[in-house]
Amino acid sequence: MRAANVALTIGLWIAVLWLVRRQRARLGANASARTVRGYRLHALAAITATVGVTWFSAWLISDSIRPGWLHTLSFPAAMVFIVIAVIAAAYAGWVGGP
Numbered sequence: 747m748r749a750a751n752v753a754l755t756i757g758l759w760i761a762v763l764w765l766v767r768r769q770r771a772r773l774g775a776n777a778s779a780r781t782v783r784g785y786r787l788h789a790l791a792a793i794t795a796t797v798g799v800t801w802f803s804a805w806l807i808s809d810s811i812r813p814g815w816l817h818t819l820s821f822p823a824a825m826v827f828i829v830i831a832v833i834a835a836a837y838a839g840w841v842g843g844p
Contacts (some may be wrong), residue, residue, distance in 0.1 A: 759796060765792070769788070794831040801820050804824075806814060
């Protein structure tokens with residue numbers, strides 16, 4: 747279970763970073779300031795959500811192993827990062843962008 751969880755988390759990171767880089771390439775060299783701001787906020791939201799999912803994955807993994815502090819810390823950290831990602835994505839949608 748742990749190996750599958752780690753493999754899925756690594757795959758998620760690869761996919762998110764690839765998509766963020768691809769979106770930046772589609773943005774173009776002479777994009778408007780509003781579009782660039784929207785892109786940066788969307789990238790922030792994507793990466794922050796991925797950090798939150800990584801913390802959630804650590805919470806799932808640490809349930810069966812011993813570092814109790816990691817299990818205690820992981821779930822609140824995951825929720826904080828996911829909430830920040832939701833706020834950043836909402837603001838990015840309000841500001842406009844890609």
